[in-house]
Amino acid sequence: MRIRALAIRIIRQFVRDKRTLALLFLAPLLILTLMKLVFNGNTVEPQIGAVQLPAALVERLEAADAEVTSYDDFQSAEQALKDGVLDAVLSLNGGKPAIELEGSDPSNTKMVLLLLQRTMSAGLPAVAPDITYLHGSEEMASFDNFGPVLIGFFSFFFVFMLAGVSFLRERTSGTLERLLATPIRRFEVVLGYLSGFGLFTLLQAALIAWFAIDILGLYMDGSIWLVLMMNLLLSLTALTLGTLLSSFASNEFQIIQFIPLVVVPQVFFSGLFNLDAMTPWLQKLSTIMPLYYGADAMRGIMIRGEGWSDIQLDVYVLIGFSAVFALLNVIALKKHRAI
Amino acid sequence: MSSSIHSASPNPVIDVRSVTRRFGSKTVLDDISLQVERGEVFGLLGPSGSGKTTLIKLITGIDKADGGSVHMLGEQMPKLAMLQRFGxxxxxxxxxxxxxxxxxxxxxxxxxxxxxxxxxxxxxxxxxxxxxxxxxxxxxxxxxxxxxxxxxxxxxxxxxxELLILDEPTVGIDPVLRQSIWQELSDMRRRGTTIVLTTHVMDEADKCDRLGLIRDGKLTAIGTPEAIKASSGSATLEEAFIVYGGGVRA
Incomplete structure (x- = not known):
């Protein structure tokens, strides 16, 4: 009953705090929408300068969606490259093709190289392979690939901040002291917080997942229920971790200081960046990052259509994290009341 | 005002015995013993930083003593069930x-x-x-x-x-309101509620049945306001406080 009373109080406070509600529910949607717009823009047409190229080659380049400008001499083409008009200059140096790349943007460079190599080899007689996809499709954009990670991350980030600040406020306003001067048990305080916040995190997780999939059209191959469950578990971990860390902060600013220490490093290990490219010992760090497990499962469900048996390890690990953080919370409360 | 002599009655509401509390190397409360009887208004008088609030926290069981014992209504503190018994x-x-x-x-x-x-x-x-x-x-x-x-x-x-513990109940409050709060407290006392409060306002201390003077973590005097004034040979509590606080009898 005390747990319920505490949960109801938290819900009432939330409902009266419109701004925080907006942060919790609208901010993730806004950011996801922006991300979608930024990363799903139209593909850029590479600008290629052709210096005295045979007409057939120019045609092939244009067929491959390149914007080709012809130049009579190498100098004027190179000047255009310097001026930033061109991405690459293609010329024939004694019968051998030579490519000079602008080179300041690696992703652009790769795209141009790929296109040039494709058109060069297109002349050779070769059997065109049959292309099929195990997961995803030809239309899959990079947003589809890291969208699942972002869904998890936003749930984690906003809940972490809110939980941390709310619990801190309970302490600094003196209400925690008053709360602990009633016969409430320490575990009841933690469970009350979990259930009060839990309701909002559940709603938030559902809203973010629905918005990303149905409105933004994020690639989705698995069960929405599994996505919701993973998202909720991630939020619970953020909730317990946020309240735990707030015991070590003495004001709101110090909660913010935890963000670069606790939240940002998790982003690097969440799968937004390729983990295989990291040094092995660094890769091992990911095993202590809740976001790694959440993102791994979310991506598995949404992109590869994984089911329960594939993600259950992630589920258990996240439940474990939450349980440990909650337990440490109960212990940390001892600082405020001897029993 | 209460006229009975409060010396170690068999059933005190609060029984603090040789309590010591340290934070790190700093001794905040040093060997404090006092009893609060049923139905009295007991005031803890002392400047800020003297250890009043720490003592209150030990009595309520929010904090735990490093030495000595605290009993409330016969139960050893800290005890969760006791949190139901006091306000x-x-x-x-x-x-x-x-x-x-x-x-x-x-x-x-x-x-x-x-x-x-x-x-x-x-x-x-x-x-x-x-x-x-x-x-x-x-x-x-x-x-x-x-x-x-x-x-x-x-x-x-x-x-x-049945027991009310108030830490500086009238701090930052205008005189009219302060009087009305005191009115409420004495009404409650009449109904049998025991009240323990801290204060650093002298004229407020005068309204308590008994007082404990705290300075630098030590209980320098305990008794009715009249007794404290008399034993220190001063006309006002303020003077008495200075006499005791100055270490004359500490």
């Missing part, structure tokens, strides 16, 4: 400002196990004691400082505790 008002108002007074009262009432019509009745009674019954549905943020203090007091009265 506590801390120095800060400790209210949820975004909620209404009623929501604050309902919340804390539920924590004390009150519900339904019993809870509504207790809320009504507590709010009429502090004269706030007309402001029940206002959000606390719209309350004045004095109203918050009174609501805070009402919260500690909700579960009809």
């Amino acid at each position: 506590y008002m801390a120095q800060s108002d400790a209210l949820y400002n975004e909620l209404t007074a009623k929501q604050n009262l309902t919340f804390f009432g539920s924590l004390f196990g009150l519900k339904g019509s019993q809870l509504s009745k207790r809320i009504e009674t507590a709010m009429s004691i502090v004269n706030l019954q007309d402001d029940l549905n206002k959000t606390v943020a719209a309350y004045s400082g004095g109203m918050k203090r009174r609501l805070s007091l009402a919260l500690s009265l909700l579960h009809e505790p």
Whole structure:
């Protein structure tokens, strides 16, 4: 009953705090929408300068969606490259093709190289392979690939901040002291917080997942229920971790200081960046990052259509994290009341 | 004012024996012993930083002593069940400002196990004691400082505790309101409630049945205000406090 009373109080406070509600529910949607717009823009047409190229080659380049400008001499083409008009200059140096790349943007460079190599080899007689996809499709954009990670991350980030600040406020306003001067048990305080916040995190997780999939059209191959469950578990971990860390902060600013220490490093290990490219010992760090497990499962469900048996390890690990953080919370409360 | 002599009665409401509390290497409370009898208003008088609040926290069981023992109503502290038996008002108002007074009262009432019509009745009674019954549905943020203090007091009265522990109940409050709070306290005392409070206001200390003078973590004197004045040979408590605090009898 005390747990319920505490949960109801938290819900009432939330409902009266419109701004925080907006942060919790609208901010993730806004950011996801922006991300979608930024990363799903139209593909850029590479600008290629052709210096005295045979007409057939120019045609092939244009067929491959390149914007080709012809130049009579190498100098004027190179000047255009310097001026930033061109991405690459293609010329024939004694019968051998030579490519000079602008080179300041690696992703652009790769795209141009790929296109040039494709058109060069297109002349050779070769059997065109049959292309099929195990997961995803030809239309899959990079947003589809890291969208699942972002869904998890936003749930984690906003809940972490809110939980941390709310619990801190309970302490600094003196209400925690008053709360602990009633016969409430320490575990009841933690469970009350979990259930009060839990309701909002559940709603938030559902809203973010629905918005990303149905409105933004994020690639989705698995069960929405599994996505919701993973998202909720991630939020619970953020909730317990946020309240735990707030015991070590003495004001709101110090909660913010935890963000670069606790939240940002998790982003690097969440799968937004390729983990295989990291040094092995660094890769091992990911095993202590809740976001790694959440993102791994979310991506598995949404992109590869994984089911329960594939993600259950992630589920258990996240439940474990939450349980440990909650337990440490109960212990940390001892600082405020001897029993 | 109480005229009985309070020397080690068999059933004190609060029994503090040789209590010591240290934070790191700093001794905040040094070998303090005192008893509070049923139905009296006991004041802890001392400057800020003297250890009053620490002593209050040990008595309520929020904090634990490094040495000595604290008993409340015969039970060794700290003990969770005892938190149901006393009402506590801390120095800060400790209210949820975004909620209404009623929501604050309902919340804390539920924590004390009150519900339904019993809870509504207790809320009504507590709010009429502090004269706030007309402001029940206002959000606390719209309350004045004095109203918050009174609501805070009402919260500690909700579960009809037999013992009331108040940390600086009248600090930062205007004289009129202070008088009305004292009026309420003496009414409660008449109904049999034992009251322990801390203060650093001398004329307030004069209204207590008995006083404990604390300075630098030591109990320098204990007794009725008259006895303390008499034994220090001073006309006012303020003088007496200086005599004791100055180490003449400490």
